[in-house]
Amino acid sequence: MTEPGFETPPQVDLRIDRAHSARVYDYLLGGKTNFPADREVGDRVMADLPGARADTTAARAVMHRMVRRLAEVHGVRQFLDIGTGIPTAPNLHEIAQAVDPACRVVYVDNDPIVLAHSRALLTSTTEGRTAYVHGDLQEPEQFLADPGVAATLDLSQPVALTLINIVHFLSDEAAHPPVRKILDALPAGSFLALTAGTADVAPERMDKATRRYAEAGITLHFRTRERVERFFAGLELDEPGVVPVNHWHPDADAAATEHKVSAYGGVGRKA
Ligand SMILES: C[S@@+](CC[C@H](N)C(=O)[O-])C[C@H]1O[C@@H](n2cnc3c(N)ncnc32)[C@H](O)[C@@H]1O
Structure with missing residues (x-):
């Protein structure tokens, strides 16, 4: 499948014969960057779970509200977004830069197809800056050392680490150590936003x-509220704490979702 803006990076095997979490998610969001194997999983999920598309949309929409609040209320101007996914407008930098065009964002994902589409993430304002780094959450030393990070973020100043809809692809044993390491590398006043x-x-x-x-x-690791709260250990939780994502500072759309969405989200500040 070729579409405008799609460039296969050299020597990258996109493994389109297999379903991939980023592409299944793109399909559930109603996107076009997916292949038959991804659509097969997505169709089965939607057949089994009526409303799956609306829930997926709600799971992404909380990212918009978290980033807006981080920029508007908490004054954050730098973001490190890991598990970015296939670009879907509005992307994180578009939301942050609508608050302040000088915002800077580094995107990280381990999926070659996200890399192939990363140009859509590099549409920064002239006052701000964005970078895309192909990397794995489980290897923080590697992606933090990427020149794109140093050229984009000042790690002596607060950064919001955003982990939106990614940790359920990892066990606690796999997810907690890298999240801790990244938070340790960020200064006081930094934030964690996680769903x-x-x-x-x-x-x-x-x-x-x-x-x-x-x-x-694809192995999913769903967590209880308590297990999601563990990611915020040692941080000051922003109100209203860790709650179903459509209850996190809901706008009119989120408030209109009558049932609770099957994802928790929260924001915490490093003191
Ligand atoms: C469900 S999508 C979420 C996309 C976006 N954050 C959002 O909420 O709209 C999960 C993304 O995490 C990425 N991902 C999964 N495991 C990862 C890992 N260990 N390191 C980096 N990215 C990962 C996938 O490639 C996919 O793009």
Whole structure:
């Protein structure tokens, strides 16, 4: 499949024969950067879970509200977004730079197809700056040493680390150490904004989703609220704490979602 703006990086195998979390997510969001294997998983998830598309949209929309609040209320001007996903307007830098055009954003993802589309993430204002780094959350030393990070972020100043809809692809053992390491590398006044899937709200639905993804070789790790709160240990939690994402500072759209979305989210500040 070729589409405008799609460039396959040299010597990168996109493994389009297999479903991939970023592309299944893109399909659930109604995007076009996906392949038959991804659509097959997405279709099965939507057949099993009516409303899956609306829930996925709500799971992304909280990123908009978190970034807006971080920039507007907390004065954050630098963002490190890991597990960025396939570009979907508005992207994080567009939201932050609408508050202050001088905002700077580094995007990180480990999926070659996100890399192939990363040009859409490099549309910074002239006052600000964005960079894309191909990297893995589990290897923070590697991506933090990328020249794109130093050229974009001043790590002596507060940074918001945004982990939106990524940690449910990792176990606690795999996710906590790198998240800690990254937070340790950031100065006081930095933030963590994180959302993560849960089975608390609708256990049967999420059990089906887990099975559908597992059939395609993708392991999901849903967490209780308490296990999501553990990511914020040692941080000052912003109000209203860790809550279902459509209850986190809802706008009219989020408030209109009658059921709770099966993901928790929160924002915490490093003192
Ligand atoms: C469900 S998408 C979320 C995209 C975006 N953050 C959002 O909420 O709209 C998850 C993204 O995390 C990426 N991802 C999964 N595991 C990762 C890892 N260990 N390191 C970096 N990126 C990862 C996937 O490639 C995918 O793009």
